[in-house]
Amino acid sequence: MGESKENLLIFGATGYIGAYILREILKNKDSFGRIAIITSPGTAENKSEQLQNLKSEGVEVFVGDVTNPTDVLNAFKVISTVGRNVLAEQINWIQLAESIPSVTRFFPSEYGTDIDYNPQSVHEIPHQLKIKVRAALKATSSLNYTYVVTGPYADGQMLAYLSALAESARVIGTYDVKAKSATLIEDGKGKISFTTPKECSVGKLVVKALLYPEASNKRALKVNSFTTTPADIVAEFEKQTGDKWTVTYTSLAQLKELEAAAWENKAPLAPIYTLRRIWAEGGTLYVKRDNSLIDAEDNMETLADAVRDAIITQRSGTQATDTRKLA
Known part of the structure; x- marks a missing residue:
């Protein structure tokens, strides 16, 4: 140092x-x-x-x-x-x-x-x-x-990974605390590296x-806070809310079609479609993270911490409206 x-x-x-x-x-x-x-x-x-x-x-x-x-x-x-x-x-x-x-x-x-x-x-x-x-x-x-x-932000703010998206966009992946429902890409078992x-x-x-x-x-x-799968995220939401969630799935092929259409139509959320596809393909998963190089292995937030905060954010209705920094 x-x-x-x-x-x-x-x-x-x-x-x-x-x-x-x-x-x-x-x-x-x-x-x-x-x-x-x-x-x-x-x-x-x-x-x-x-x-x-x-x-x-x-x-x-x-x-x-x-x-x-x-x-x-x-x-x-x-x-x-x-x-x-x-x-x-x-x-x-x-x-x-x-x-x-x-x-x-x-x-x-x-x-x-x-x-x-x-x-x-x-x-x-x-x-x-x-x-x-x-x-x-x-x-x-x-x-x-x-x-x-x-990697993606494990947060409940609007358009962050643990947010509840609008009905028109939930097909690209969402976790809705109020509706107790989630949409996952493919089978939801692919690992993703997250930071809170x-x-x-x-x-x-x-x-x-x-x-x-x-x-x-x-x-x-x-660097990251933790690595997990969308399926494990749902399990943690179910554990903390005390309810069984309804889970639907979007295939990677379908997501790619939606992504292409979003860019063609110059949709504001087109970058989010691409990022969700990249994450689902394992584009933030590393053989070894670099936390140890900067003495940052300890005291990082966990999946349970992130889900707890996302539940609080969604229930409080304080999700951000300026979403430019989430992409």
Whole structure:
């Protein structure tokens, strides 16, 4: 572990995943120097109370346009947790970061599916912007970087893996606590690697990667909270709700047809169809996870923890409406 305390500038810190990561960073703030976030004027107005709370914890808040280079010149180390709507903007941030000697590392918004899992991954439509971001980082001469690959989020927020989807979309996979029903792909016995956003599992993994630069530099860290199957997820929901669930199945072939139609019709959920297919095909399953490289084997959340939180989220009706960061 490095002995110097490094400064952090975080993009997307008030979003779905960014908020969890920032919370964990603040739990470990003694390990870092200055902690700053950059946020838009709209967010500053709409989330003023949240930002004031962050300031009270010692976070420096810069209000500005993330597309304007002059608004990010105070960056020291960059952690990006932005959603798909601004993924490409990271290329400009990388170019700016390389021109500033004080910026040493860049954590792009990778959290999710491994875009370099197999030879077919390079052709997946949702991967294209992240592929360009990786290429931009590899082309730099002075920046170190880390891709934190987590797999799908085991969470009950809308469009996350343990959420209840609308009737029109449940065929791609869903877990509905109110209806006590689930839809699984194929037979539901294929293993999937998951990471929980709540209780800061994603945040813990990012902080560990920050604190172990030698182990995480210029590589993809394939980390997770746990590995399980959709069938076991249903069993855990049944155990915790105390009721037998109705389970239906969608074949992989049917999912591929729906995916193709979604892209052809430019459906907003087309990326989710693709990701669900990738997960069902085993596209987040690794022979060995990298948690041990950054001292992150212990105290990770379990399937039982994730299902408990998903039940609470669904029953409380607090599922997120801004779903751009879940893809």
